[in-house]
Structures are given as structure tokens and as C-alpha cells.
Amino acid sequence: MIVLFGRKILNLKELKEFTKEAEKDGMRGTSYEVIKEIExxxxxxxxxxxxxxxxxxxxxxxxxxxxxxxxLRCIRVKNTKTNKSILVDSEGYTYPRYTAIEK
Structure with missing residues (x-):
């Protein structure tokens, strides 16, 4: 799977806007591996x-x-009600340094 990771995104609204603009601009996504899942x-x-x-x-x-x-090694953060998920690559930190919307 390939997704578009954004760096230091502040919230989900900003992540959605980043993803939409990046797709519009033809940016290439990144392959990833889920190493952990949080519900x-x-x-x-x-x-x-x-x-x-x-x-x-x-x-x-x-x-x-x-x-x-x-x-990219990442954590899948999943909403148990909607099954929507955000991918997180912490890149050595304890916050979501890079995030992506998993489709």
C-alpha cells in the first residue's frame, strides 16, 4: 500500500487538506508497514x-x-466505530511526527 505522509500536521482537518492538495499536485506516496495497531x-x-x-x-x-x-514503519490508529484509520510514523519521537490517512 502507498499513502501520502505529512510532516508535523496539527490536526485531522489539516491532514485531509494536505492529502487533497498533495494528490491534486501529483505527489507520490510512500510504502509502509504497520508494526502496531491502536484502537x-x-x-x-x-x-x-x-x-x-x-x-x-x-x-x-x-x-x-x-x-x-x-x-515506513508505522502505527495504525483505528476508530473502532467507523473503522477509519490514521497512520503514524513517530520517527524517534513520542508524538505523530508523520501522519497519513489510510484508505
Whole structure:
């Protein structure tokens, strides 16, 4: 799978706008590997989407980076009610440094 990751995106609205513009501009996406999955309730997912810049207890400095195939290692954050998900590559931090909408 290939998705468009944005760097230091503040919230879900900004991520959607970034993705739309990047697709419009013909940007190429990145291959990824899901290394962990986090399930959030609808309310938790909504709150997470409002504060993508915030440190999370379930993100460690070891999450993220690239695997041996050159794919981004990421966490799938899934809304249990809607099944929508955001991909997170922490790149050595404890917040979602890079985020993408998984389709």
C-alpha cells in the first residue's frame, strides 16, 4: 500500500487538506508497514484527530523509521466505530511526527 505522509500536521482537518492538495499536485506516496495497531473509541479518535502534535503514551521512540525494504514503519490508529484509520510514523519521537490517512 502507498499513502501520502505529512510532516508535523496539527490536526485531522489539516491532514485531509494536505492529502487533497498533495494528490491534486501529483505527489507520490510512500510504502509502509504497520508494526502496531491502536484502537480508539469514537470520542478518543476525535480527540486524537484534534491534537496530532501531542505526545501519546502508546507511541515510543522506537516506533517509526524505515524497515529493510525502505517502507515506513508505522502505527495504525483505528476508530473502532467507523473503522477509519490514521497512520503514524513517530520517527524517534513520542508524538505523530508523520501522519497519513489510510484508505
Amino acid at each position: 480508539l473509541s469514537d470520542d478518543e479518535f476525535e480527540q486524537f484527530g484534534k491534537e496530532l502534535w501531542k505526545d501519546q503514551t502508546w507511541i515510543s521512540e522506537e516506533d517509526g523509521g524505515c524497515n529493510e525494504k525502505g517502507e
